[in-house]
């Protein structure tokens with residue numbers, strides 16, 4: 001981890017109708033950091049993550065990515081999204097494309113790579129996550145764990161500066177959680193900046209540099225994994241952890 | 246009137262006027278329907294795009310148009326086309342057939358726009374989000390991710406629209422455009438055998454729509470399998 005701040009939010013707010021989902025969230029993510037976000041369901045974790053790449057437009061506050069405020073008029077959001085990979089709970093792999101096409105489509109379409117380069121990269125990414133033999137299959141032939149591994153390398157193919165994970169293992173059968181976590185673990189080891197919303201406390205403790213506890217649209221408490229999980233200070237954190245640990 | 250005489254009359258009519266039904270009637274009905282669906286698909290797509298645009302006025306106009314088409318009888322729309330189209334474009338010298346075709350296309354484009362819009366909206370929202378998160382623009386997302394999947398919802402529904410149109414073009418016979426129903430009116434006029442002529446046309450309509458529906462069914466199952 002370095003001291004460079006890669007993503008920063010300042011006083012981020014977001015409401016859906018009359019529901020205030022984010023009530024002024026200030027977070028800094030450093031380059032190379034692995035940040036885990038935990039908290040009760042409905043607390044705004046997904047909304048926060050989706051505000052980082054502006055899949056959700058914040059109502060107020062700032063999202064600053066690589067020094068540039070990106071939630072304002074005149075910013076080419078698409079260009080910034082290319083640098084922020086995102087992995088979803090429900091995989092969202094493209095069912096009408098082969099495994100390889102899932103990976104090569106964006107880099108080729110967005111002129112980051114020629115078709116040949118992208119295919120070469122797809123082969124190396126697929127072998128990294130043990131899916132090379134599925135290269136020409138359609139995603140319907142894949143298990144949940146395989147789909148999620150594909151979704152991860154699809155995002156990596158754009159060579160992003162940060163990876164955002166929104167409960168990447170929550171929709172998986174228990175026996176497939178491990179294979180997906182190990183891919184994320186190796187990414188973190190390689191120094192990829194990651195923000196991961198997760199309910200896997202053991203994993204958060206093991207791989208993250210820092211954990212945020214988020215509830216009711218605010219960061220209630222944050223700290224190093226050991227400190228936050230073993231010695232929580234806030235009542236809400238204690239309550240939450242007593243339920244999930 | 247016994248069953249035997251009815252059958253005898255049908256045979257008599259068919260041996261004398263088979264071409265009026267099977268060649269002229271069927272081809273004009275199919276042509277009119279095909280034109281309607283083809284152009285309806287083109288204009289329906291445009292309407293669907295307008296309906297999903299971020300311009301409120303445009304969306305409102307399309308909604309109003311679709312509601313108007315849905316809320317008024319087809320026959321009325323055909324009359325409007327019959328009288329108004331030649332007045333609007335006198336230079337084109339459009340005849341009855343073309344004027345009626347224009348009215349049918351306008352009618353169909355309203356329904357098709359709804360088919361396309363709902364086909365697009367039936368694609369899981371996560372698909373579009375995944376594409377945008379990779380950095381694809383709105384248009385690229387539509388072209389590469391949403392539409393290819395929406396087509397699977399849209400094509401079978403368009404086929405069903407074709408079947409509906411085949412039946413609805415019968416209203417065009419009000420203006421003697423030469424379709425199947427016009428063939429009925431013509432033959433009935435010369436033979437005075439209304440009932441028998443009606444049976445013949447009914448059977449032909451049924452065979453057309455039944456075969457088409459079966460074809461669509463087969464195609465739909467093939468699409469489902471590739472999911």
Ligand SMILES: Nc1ncnc2c1ncn2[C@@H]1O[C@H](COP(=O)(O)OP(=O)(O)O)[C@@H](O)[C@H]1O
Nearest residue numbers: 016019021039040041042043044045046047048
């Ligand atoms: N698109 C949306 N429209 C309306 N309400 C939403 C939308 N997305 C999230 N919410 C609401 O915002 C709150 C926070 O949701 P979310 O960010 O998904 O929380 P978490 O990921 O922590 O479970 C919930 O009450 C949820 O119902």
Ligand SMILES: [Mg+2]
Nearest residue numbers: 045046047167
């Ligand atoms: Mg969530």
